[in-house]
Amino acid sequence: MRLAFILSEIGSGLRRNVSMVVSVILVTFVSLTFVGAAGMLQMQINQMKGYWYDKVQVAVFLCSDGSTAASCAGGPVTPEQQDSLNTLLESPAVGQYINDFAFESREEAYDHFKNQFSNSPIVDSVTPDQLPASFRINMKDPEKYQIISETFSSQAGVETVIDQRQLLERLFSVMNGASLVAVSIAGVMIVCAILLIATTIRLSAFSRRRETGIMRLVGASKTVIQLPFILEGVIAAVIGAALASATLWAVARFFLGDFMAQQYPDTAFISAGQTLILAPALLLLGACLAGISSLLTLRRYLRV
Template sequence: MRAQFVLSEIGVGLRRNLTMTIAVVVSVALSLALAGASLLVRDQVNSMKGYWYDKVEVSIYFCTKADQKASPQCASGAATDQQIKDVKTQLDSMTQLVQSSTFESSQDAFKRWKDTNPDNPLIQAVGPEAMPQSWRVKLNDPTRYDVIQSAFAGKAGVKSVEDQRKILENLFGLLNGLQTAAFVIMVLMLFVALLLIVNTVRVSAFSRRRETGIMRLVGASNFYVQMPFIAEAAFAALLGAVLASGLLLAGHYFVQNFLAQRVQFIQFIGLSSVLQVIPLLVVIGMAMAGIAAFFTLRKYLKV
């Protein structure tokens, strides 16, 4: 098949159905942009988990005098030096789980609290004795927090065992929710794009029924008759994929040049992640359009 003929037929089809072609391009672009955004959000969540989980600590808080009446597990009063040492000894024996452990005194905890809450009016009302002593434990595998919890919760002198991972899980839950929402909208948009592609191919085939009739009379093969329509749909999808890629690159520019400067505690994924997604979007868009056009033509273009 001559390339010149195929290109001329694509041009004819696009001109005759310009409005519907634009609708196909826009719908494909939006659906593929959402697909790419969903994949990038997944990569961002995985990147953040790897970055933040590596910094997560488990805190083993000890009883203070003030906890004697407020907390049942501290009924015997403030933790003794021996009880604190016993916890350290047990932590040192858990070499396969515990990476390191750092002791934080009441004075250190109070200073850290003042540094992070400089405008809190309670600073003048409380002193270091109100802050519990603790062991800040870093784990080799942060997901095995439950082992530390079961080993030290209820131990003599221990008030509570807290895992910083719970704070992060709320954030990751929100990001996973956004990813799911983007995926659902993407599926709906892809379905709309498929309907538009099918309808566009049907209209294009009907408007060129005279040309295809002549081609059948002179013995043209199925492939020769159908190829211009399939190429037309694939070309419209390609334009949509290019537009979707532009939207993703624009989104990356916004994140790196505006959002990253204002939200510095998050390590955003780089341009390489976006560039890895773009070829996949092009393949998905063109394959979806080509397959939809092929099966539509089998039904509505009898050759």
Template sequence: MRLQFILSEIGQGLRRNLSMTISVILVTFVSLTFVGSAALLQIQIGKMKDDWYDKVEVSVFLCPQNSSVPTCASGEVTADQRADIETALASPEIKPYVEHVYTETKDQAFKAFEKQFKDQAWTAAVTVDDMNSSFRIKLTDPQKYQLVSDVVSGRAGVEDVQDQQRLFDKLFSVLNHATLLAGGLAAVMLLAAVLLITTTIRLSALSRRRETGIMRLVGASTFFIQLPFMLEGAIAATVGALLAVGGLWLGVEYLVSDWLSESVNWIPYVDTADVLTVAPILIVIAILLATISSLVTLSRYTKV
């Protein structure tokens, strides 16, 4: 009997404030979509770091012809200069941090260049002589890049030293800023959701003040009186959270898995399993928002 009464009160409250309930659902949906997007973006960054940092190399580019770098003043790298660089890379101070060193010749660099830019018309003007030969160094710890750089930078025959991790870090920095932006927008939308839930519960409580007064007179507990109002907000917020989960699932399935991964297939992407991992968090956030908003509002507007 009590359950039937509570359900009827919830249905009555949702019907009386239908437009506000729909507003709560939509605002919760939008805000939690931003929250979920920020979470998925962080998962994406983590996957890329795990995959790419294991493949990070330090590239020591040797002098080509006609380089303007001071260390290349004598022209293209000589055999003696190359041998000096190899000796430096085998020195005791950095050898423990070097897992493997292999050489890329100008011919190999040119073939890789042609493969990467095969669809570009301007590549016809590039020749083998324009390429750099290089040493590709796999480190046991990518964080030790600076040790290698200090040893080989500035040596005759070395045009440039590049750490791939630094290039990746720039990309990850951009993605982290995008996460912060999504998080900021989510915070604003969550505040709007809290205000809407509060307003909805307040209107519902005011419209049924006579009923709650009668319930108080016949001995109903505060919790029993407030429960229908709390469930109204929780139901609306949960529906919004489920819509957010559905939207994220569709986005990942059709935009990421079906389209983006086909276009750029060398990046490990988030998948629908990651969405299902985030889903319980979004639902819990929605319920907590509704519960806290309801308790704050009902403590004032269900007093008789």
């Protein structure tokens, strides 16, 4: 009985305040979408880290015909130089830092290139002799890159030593920056949402002061008087959070899953299913926001 009564009170409260309720829904929707976007970016970074960190290598590029670096003044790498590099890699001094290494000839490099850029017209304008041969080294500890770099840069026939991880780190720092921006926008929007929920609850309490006055007099408990107001805010916020979750899912499904995956076939994007992990967190966050802000408001405007 009491539950049915509280539900009917909530219904009438929502109906009386439709425009405010809609604005609460929209503000929580937008703010939680930004929160979720930040979450998605972090998930994407983790995904890419997991995917790439196993694969990233330190590449020791060898001098080729077109090399302009000072270390390549002696022309393209000779087989002797290549042998000595091979020996150096196998030596215990260097070997203790690396898992394994492989030689990538110009033809292999060309094949990889063709695979990687199969969608792009650039493939047609590249020939094997434009690409340098290289040693690909898998590090035991990627942090020890500096040692390899120092050892090999000075060797004859080496054009340059590149740590692919550093390229990734740069990408990740851009993505981290983007998620930070999303979180800041979300922060501002959440403040908006809290204030708006507080105002809505206040209006709602004011428009029903007759009812609440009578409820007080006949001895309704604090719960029965306040719960409808709190739940009104919570319901609006939860609807907003549900919309935000649906939006994130749609972004992952259609933008990342269909469009981006086609554009960048060798990048691992998060799946639509993974974004659903965010949904309960967003719903909980929305409910807490509304609950706390309406509790604080009611303490001031609806004394029992």
